[in-house]
Amino acid sequence: MVRIAFFGPEGTFTEQAARNLAGGDQLFPVETIPAAFDAVRSGAAEGACVPVENSVEGPVTATLDSAVDGDPLVGVAEALLPIRFSVLTRADAPDPPRTVASHPHALAQVRGWLGEHLPGAEQRVASSTAGAAVGVLEGQYDAAVVAPVAAEHYPLRVLATDVADLADARTRFLLLRRPGPLPEPTGSDRTSIVVAAANRTGSLAGLLAELAMRGINLTRLDARPVKGDYGTYRFFFDFEGHVAEPRIADALAALRRRSTEVRFLGSHPRADGVAATLEAGAGNDDFAAADAWVEAVRKGELA
Amino acid sequence: MVRIAFFGPEGTFTEQAARNLAGGDQLFPVETIPAAFDAVRSGAAEGACVPVENSVEGPVTATLDSAVDGDPLVGVAEALLPIRFSVLTRADAPDPPRTVASHPHALAQVRGWLGEHLPGAEQRVASSTAGAAVGVLEGQYDAAVVAPVAAEHYPLRVLATDVADLADARTRFLLLRRPGPLPEPTGSDRTSIVVAAANRTGSLAGLLAELAMRGINLTRLDARPVKGDYGTYRFFFDFEGHVAEPRIADALAALRRRSTEVRFLGSHPRADGVAATLEAGAGNDDFAAADAWVEAVRKGELA
Numbered sequence: 069m070v071r072i073a074f075f076g077p078e079g080t081f082t083e084q085a086a087r088n089l090a091g092g093d094q095l096f097p098v099e100t101i102p103a104a105f106d107a108v109r110s111g112a113a114e115g116a117c118v119p120v121e122n123s124v125e126g127p128v129t130a131t132l133d134s135a136v137d138g139d140p141l142v143g144v145a146e147a148l149l150p151i152r153f154s155v156l157t158r159a160d161a162p163d164p165p166r167t168v169a170s171h172p173h174a175l176a177q178v179r180g181w182l183g184e185h186l187p188g189a190e191q192r193v194a195s196s197t198a199g200a201a202v203g204v205l206e207g208q209y210d211a212a213v214v215a216p217v218a219a220e221h222y223p224l225r226v227l228a229t230d231v232a233d234l235a236d237a238r239t240r241f242l243l244l245r246r247p248g249p250l251p252e253p254t255g256s257d258r259t260s261i262v263v264a265a266a267n268r269t270g271s272l273a274g275l276l277a278e279l280a281m282r283g284i285n286l287t288r289l290d291a292r293p294v295k296g297d298y299g300t301y302r303f304f305f306d307f308e309g310h311v312a313e314p315r316i317a318d319a320l321a322a323l324r325r326r327s328t329e330v331r332f333l334g335s336h337p338r339a340d341g342v343a344a345t346l347e348a349g350a351g352n353d354d355f356a357a358a359d360a361w362v363e364a365v366r367k368g369e370l371a
Numbered sequence: 372m373v374r375i376a377f378f379g380p381e382g383t384f385t386e387q388a389a390r391n392l393a394g395g396d397q398l399f400p401v402e403t404i405p406a407a408f409d410a411v412r413s414g415a416a417e418g419a420c421v422p423v424e425n426s427v428e429g430p431v432t433a434t435l436d437s438a439v440d441g442d443p444l445v446g447v448a449e450a451l452l453p454i455r456f457s458v459l460t461r462a463d464a465p466d467p468p469r470t471v472a473s474h475p476h477a478l479a480q481v482r483g484w485l486g487e488h489l490p491g492a493e494q495r496v497a498s499s500t501a502g503a504a505v506g507v508l509e510g511q512y513d514a515a516v517v518a519p520v521a522a523e524h525y526p527l528r529v530l531a532t533d534v535a536d537l538a539d540a541r542t543r544f545l546l547l548r549r550p551g552p553l554p555e556p557t558g559s560d561r562t563s564i565v566v567a568a569a570n571r572t573g574s575l576a577g578l579l580a581e582l583a584m585r586g587i588n589l590t591r592l593d594a595r596p597v598k599g600d601y602g603t604y605r606f607f608f609d610f611e612g613h614v615a616e617p618r619i620a621d622a623l624a625a626l627r628r629r630s631t632e633v634r635f636l637g638s639h640p641r642a643d644g645v646a647a648t649l650e651a652g653a654g655n656d657d658f659a660a661a662d663a664w665v666e667a668v669r670k671g672e673l674a
Contacts, residue, residue, distance in 0.1 A: 270586075273589075285571070291592050
């Protein structure tokens with residue numbers, strides 16, 4: 069039985085993503101994002117499901133930091149969930165509810181809806197959306213803003229569904245494993261790395277130029293401060309393509325040469341199915357033909 | 372009397388930064404970071420003090436987003452505070468305290484200290500460090516992890532000072548004003564802009580190359596998702612130099628040509644006093660001499 073740890077508790081968007089990604093695998097919640105990584109590193113789980121990026125809040129910094137601290141893990145699949153909340157109450161709670169609780173990020177994403185539909189409810193901060201549901205069950209709050217899957221875990225009344233101020237807010241989740249055979253390239257893939265750039269003029273521009281020169285489209289860049297070293301950063305790059313493709317392999321080798329520290333974080337199919345852009349001269353055949361020409365030049369067969 | 376709004380409540384690191392930056396100006400707290408920006412935009416204040424970056428947690432996303440939403444404001448000064456906490460208790464609280472509260476970011480930065488010195492204390496989440504101090508006063512918690520300045524506002528006992536897991540954690544704060552005369556260049560300046568890059572291969576690399584080619588050292592880059600437009604980003608750049616210098620003016624003009632949206636966020640002295648690196652050929656005289664040469668070529672006087 070394959071065991072997948074997910075950033076819990078049960079009843080959150082991460083559990084929903086883990087269900088989408090894990091097929092028939094056995095899921096179990098862990099308390100923190102670092103604990104999900106550690107479960108895979110220690111062998112307690114074969115995989116872990118964690119959020120990596122939200123279209124409103126930006127990167128999930130605990131996930132980025134956990135990818136750097138400790139043995140390398142690689143992303144093998146991703147899920148993209150629309151972030152639309154449900155609002156749950158106890159059957160015996162005041163109507164309308166006097167208090168409504170959730171994780172601060174969730175409250176931030178439904179601020180407009182709450183102002184319109186529950187203007188009199190005092191907003192309370194809970195440690196997670198599911199933790200807010202538990203608080204409602206226990207009588208601590210009257211209502212909770214939660215992931216839809218929470219309604220399956222907690223015997224609460226559904227006051228509203230599809231609640232979101234921004235119609236297309238989304239969170240992307242990763243399924244992580246220990247390094248091993250990679251997913252096959254599909255033509256719609258994402259490759260992720262983290263790079264430490266030297267602290268000198270033009271170093272980041274040089275790294276990005278290695279991608280741009282090979283026609284590789286960057287899809288995300290996040291800088292994270294290196295803890296204990298003020299003013300220095302690591303850069304997380306996501307870009308189109310799969311390391312099995314020559315242009316990606318060639319770019320990774322160049323980044324490896326140019327930086328003090330590079331870690332491969334995975335090549336896997338994109339959840340949104342967007343096909344990689346491919347510039348003239350950057351295809352697999354172009355790389356093979358160019359390599360063959362250089363080889364022939366070296367042998368004195370061509371010029 | 373010049374009025375400076377700061378992201379409150381009173382007794383936080385932001386108040387400490389505002390005191391350092393405001394001289395004899397009148398300070399008043401506002402509830403949120405967007406409210407601090409709005410106070411200046413509306414004319415309720417002449418300036419605002421907000422945090423922009425922490426060396427452990429990274430960028431303060433509410434500050435970045437507020438800089439884009441609404442009329443432009445510019446940073447005219449910055450303060451860099453070491454983040455070392457004090458722990459306060461009520462005189463009649465249990466010893467050792469059974470509960471300790473703070474903002475989640477503060478708790479994260481003293482996790483090791485709490486584990487060592489208050490291992491039995493349950494950790495509670497408060498809306499701010501100063502809010503935790505109020506909770507201690509009101510008997511809701513036994514102890515609070517706060518900014519040192521909080522001890523001046525709340526009649527609580529100081530249990531510990533200089534509390535920090537990482538010795539050199541720092542937060543940088545900005546003093547913002549409406550656009551107007553800029554601070555004079557000092558040779559140790561920081562310029563900040565936000566740029567929307569086109570969503571195509573190499574666009575960010577091209578923007579950074581404009582800086583690198585002119586020998587301009589990037590000190591920070593943050594990507595923020597554009598709300599409601601999944602997969603598109605704005606980039607916040609901080610770099611060495613002052614827009615009064617030709618190499619910076621030249622680079623800003625190039626960025627303006629290459630991007631759909633650029634906003635100038637200020638040129639002001641760096642709090643850490645680090646002198647700008649200046650590559651050969653990038654000095655003010657070099658730019659003046661090169662411009663003079665091109666002008667002479669245009670007139671047919673030189674070749």
